[in-house]
Amino acid sequence: MLSFNDFVSLWEKKIGKTLEKTLISQKINLSRKSMGDIYDHNSLVEAIKKVDVVISSVGMEQIADQTKIIAAIKEAGNIKRFLPSEFGTDVDHIHPVEPAGTFFRNKSNIRRAIEAEGISYTFVVSYGFAGYMLPSVGDSNAKVPPKEKVKILGDGNCKVEDPRILNKILKLRPPTNILSFNEIFSLWEKKIGMTLEKIYIPEDQLLKNIQATELSPEVKYTTIDEYLDRLV
Incomplete structure (x- = not known):
């Protein structure tokens, strides 16, 4: 097993203070922390020199700015592993x-x-992420879980799973959480004791609308079934 230094690199600006409070609330030890700013190359290099692994958790608006982290890692020359911000699907296998x-x-x-x-x-x-997708049970336009009708993209049978195992890509796929939209809504109907009106949106219609508007075993994870219980 590899042993790594336990420094945490935080931004010095407002978002860094917010992140620090969040980490403390999660009981993460910040007794050894290194302050750095993704937009300040020198401070970022100095912070990176004190760690072995860099885990990026920047938001979607700063995904492209991770080139600054890459440049700092290259200059520091000591990093054993870099985990860029992903939080989603495998971008190399979608269109x-x-x-x-x-x-x-x-x-x-x-x-x-x-x-x-x-x-x-x-x-x-x-x-x-269940906490991102399920409060609206997959309907990105909904503010609360549906109680009357739902819009389902395609036929609702496609599951979010890529069976290919790729080198150096860790895929988090708890078996009971690989569900199609139809299966998710079936679970939801059982929990609320109601049958929802389902409106299926074919792929060609969806694409037309978009163009028109320019638009590990020991880990105890929360199942989709359990998460839906919170929304009932």
């Missing part, structure tokens, strides 16, 4: 349309930049 296409290309470009620099890495693919 998104705009406006999502640009976002996913940024993620893919970061992967290629890491590989080109010869930095050791792990890409963590988590697919859809």
